[in-house]
Amino acid sequence: MDRDEVPYLPRGVRIHRDRVRDAWVLLAPERAITLDPVGHAILSELDGTRSFGQIVTALAEKYDASAEQIAQDSAGFLRALRDRRFLEVQP
């Protein structure tokens, strides 16, 4: 994902607290995906207005990590979500 793209979760895709399995999951058409802490942190920040770069910077400050590391760790995860149309970017 490019740093100036603005990602968002489209209608029908939402973050859900799975109280039975004690985990965060992403619910989407016909799918439930268990979120790891990095995935949950990123998806929770999506607001449809801030760019991916801004979100990564914010997370880097919050978790005292490098922005490059966060962007790199999440690249494959976000690409897979986009390919399944569980994540969109603002046109």
Add this chain to the structure above:
Amino acid sequence: MTAPTVRPPIAMLAELTHRCPLSCPYCSNPVELARVDSELSTETWTDVFRQAADLGVLQLHLSGGEPASRRDLETLVAAAREAGLYTNLITSGIGLTERRLGALDAAGLDHVQLSLQGTDSAMADEIGGYRGGFDRKMQVVKWIGAVGFPLTLNAVLHRRNLHQLPRAIEMAVEMGARRIEVATVQFHGWALRNRDALMPTEAQAREADRIVAEARARLKGTLVIDYVPADYHSDYPKRCMGGWGTTGLNVTPDGKVLPCHAAESIPHLRFDTVAERPLADIWYRGAAFEAYRGTDWMQEPCRSCERKTVDFGGCRCQAMALVGDAAATDPVCVKSPHHGALQARAAGHASAEDAALTYREAPLRSVEPAE
């Protein structure tokens, strides 16, 4: 040891009713349909949804029959959302109006899965047995788009309409669907009676494989294609239900709890009902769920097979229907001693020209009203 730890289910299929305006000859409902006056009440379904969420179900598929035939569909969707479930409406579109779709939006419906019987009215109305159905469905698609519901198109394919697959994929893109299920008919229930009319040829099955592979590459990031191939023409069986009693459960209109929607075709199984037993107890300890869970029940060649936890021996209902033993290897598998005979039968069904369609019937009431 059978399944040392049974995990909670992820998905529940709620068959709200067996009533349906269509009468598709491949309907997945059982040949013995639930009677109209035996359907669970709004209150009972609401309680079942709460129990399902407590048990760990995340995805609720509201199906039928045609779920829009239930006047309380909007109330049921609201109850399911209230329970914390992701709600998916599986519908033909018939029975939905602009007003009802607005009410479903307000109730919190997450996703719509719309069936497609054909890509034009001549095909779709003949297969659905309902004149005007296709035109109505195209109107409903516009209303679904206006609300903004995420949409999956579910194209059901067989020998008569497989040539329409490329157009079905185009239609999904035109409708703005994010996803299409390309579902070759599975031969259970009513479809089993229609094998001569519906069995695809081997050549059609391979052509569908090619079309799907090409479209997946071309439409990556635009349209997700989930594909159920023609399994009589496959070498390995489907991983049915993700493994019996591991992932999902099905509740019938009258409250029977099944490990899969066709499980009633296995005559020795006995099913618990939501009226008699809590859902969690049925999932973890019900006899029908324990029957084929794990691998203990397997015979050879499954027992020593390296794929036994890949496909769990395939479909129990298909083994029952075709070999007469629900614990046998699904004869779709190349390792089954019945595989060759099945392929010969498939070729025979596929070359039965001019076979008439046997349409699904309508469910009855306990006492039919006098003429």
